[in-house]
Amino acid sequence: MSNFLFVAAENDGIADCKAGGMGDVVRDVPREISRRGDKVHVVVPSYSRLHKDGVFKTSLKFQLRGTSYTAELYEVTPKKEFDNLTHYVIHHPEIEEGGIAHIYHDDPTEPFFNDFVKFMIFCTAVAEAIKMGAFGELDVVHMHDWHSSAVLFLKTYHPAYSSLKKMRYVYSIHNLAIQGIRPFYDNFASVHNWFPEIQLKHEELMDWRYQDCINLMAVGIRLADAVHTVSPSYKEDVMMPSRRPEFVGGESLEKDLQKANDEGRLHGILNASNYNNIREAEKGLLYRNTVKALFRWLQDESKKYKADFLAHTGEKIMEFVTERPKFIVSSVARLTEQKFYFFKRSPEAFEKMLKRLEKIDGIFMLLGTGDPDYEQLFRDMSYKHKNFIFTNGQSEDLIDSMYLETDLYFMPSLFEPCGISQMLAMRNGNPCLVHHTGGLKDTVTHMKTGFAFEGKTYNAQIKSMIKRFDEALTLWEKDKAAWKKIQSNAKKARFTWGKSVDGYYEKLYLL
Incomplete structure (x- = not known):
């Protein structure tokens, strides 16, 4: 029996410890490993809240900043029990929650300051x-x-900690763009301040762009025994330099990733989706669930600034309760550059798509929160276009209804390490229209399980996006048999953790 430890900032295997896709992976992979009879421990920070109902295991005493620190290890109850799988959190008063999902801090004046402090104590x-x-x-x-x-x-x-050298270390990249860059010296959140006893080897630790700083993403890539990207195509992408906005690749770390690949340490293995115990909404509740969510948000103090907009969305939705649209396109995502750059830079392209949708009596439903500029863009669009429904909030019931009742799922990501939304949509038999990049390239096959746009330049990508959208709608209108075949292929596609974890054992763990 092999013994594993997963170390991460998120773990959706326990309650209230998820901000993004990493939380799903840290939930699902240990479960799959435990099913194989191996032993797994998962440890995340407590964020001053997750330890409260836990069972105290031991005190951890260590030196930081030249002073003695004591942290506490707690075992916590998971959402679901599995043999050989144990969940832990580490508590220390300085490991605080941030504003993003009660996990990460977001301080634009000094990026990574608070997160560096808490994750150094945690690690x-x-x-x-x-x-x-x-x-x-x-x-x-x-x-x-x-x-x-x-x-x-x-x-x-x-x-x-030289005794830690005997085990194998695997490093997974979920978001290459966020790299944890901090100064070597002269700052409270600097490496030297926290580890004054370590003679820093700058060449091995530094960021190529800011050479007076450590790059902690680079540290993971340079020092791990195996490095893992969450899809095979994303592995190819990150070994090339970024050419924003046309292409997002290695984000200044492409040389480190090429070196890891040359040394046989870099592996692209696709994330998977869960096909058991699917939380299913009932069909036919899409508009009711939208209205319910809107009423809930209208009572939320923090959403008062957009109360007028929420009421406007409610009014639009009520029309569709009696006059059902014939076709629904939907997107569910955090509103960021990664997910909706194409719409932000080319709103006229999005408007063309809405006009095309009008011709078949169709609507576009978008659910999400995020960057204030993106929220404002979509609110403005909603006032202008009757068939664009923007639900500016988060609701699990509504998300489930959207995945269940959509006709075409739209995912125009600028880049996508893996992507889970397209898998969830396909699981319900919904074809997806995606940008052919990263994990979307590995999961959606054009005209077989969905539709894909691409292009060497930004303008070519935008043209391709409008063209493919038109082709998808025309296929639905004119060739129902071909459309049904694509729906059926999408529903049959399987991206299982069993298959992915086989790859982990063979390429990452060497077991």
Whole structure:
């Protein structure tokens, strides 16, 4: 029996510990490993809240900033029990929750300041717990994104943690754009301030663009035994330099990733989707669930600034309760550059698509919150276009209804390490129209399981997006048999954790 430790900032295997797709992976992969009879421990920060109902396991004493720190390890109750799988959180008063999903901080004046502080304490506590044997004799430590890469820094450079060198270290990249860059010196959240006893090897740790800083994403890539991207096509993308906005690739780390690939350490393995215990909404409740969500948000103090808009959306939805549209296009996503750059830069392209949709008595439903500029863009669009329904909030019931009752799911991501939304839509037999990039390239096949647009330049991409949208709607109008075939192929497609974790064992874990 092998023994694994997963170290991450998020874990949707426990309640209230998810901000994005990383939380899903850290939930599902340990479950799959435990099903195979191996032992798994998952540890995340407590964010001063997740330890409250936990069972205290041990105190963790270590040195930081030249002073003594004591953190606490708690075992916590998961959403679902599995044999051989144990969930933990680490509590320390300085490991605080941030404003993003009660996990991350977002301080534009000094990026990563608060997150660096809490994740340094967390990673040092994890290193101490491994050293003490709190998780037993480990074979593999699997870390996720920059928040956990300091474990590699400690086992490589810190004399107190040289005993950690005997196990295998795997590093997964979920969001290459967020790299955890902090100064080496002269700042409270600098490496030297937190680890004054370590002689810093700048060349091995530095950011190529800001050479007086450490890049913790780069540390993960440079020091891990195996590096993992969450789809095969994204692996190819990140070894090329970014050419924004046409192409988002290695984000200044392409040389490190090429080197990892040359050394046989870089592997692209597709994330999967869950096909068991699907939380299903009842069919026919789409508009009711929209209205319910709008009424709930209207009572929320924090949403008062957009109360007029929520009421406007409610009024639009009521028309469709009696006059059902013939075709629904939908998108569910955080409103960011990654997800909707094409609409922000070319709103006229989006308007063309809405006009085309009008011709078949169709509507476009978008659900999401995020960047204030993107929220404003879509609110303005909703006032202008009768057939654009923008639900500016978050509701699980409504999201389930949208996945269930949509006709075409639209995902125009500028880049996509893997993507889960397209898998969830396909699971319900909904064809997707996607930008052919990263994980979307690995999951959606044009004219077989869905539709895809691409192009070498930005203008070519926009033209292709409008053209493919028109072709998809024309197919639905003129060739119902071909449309049904694509629906059926989408529903049959399977991206299972069983298959993905086979790849983990073979390429990442070497077990």
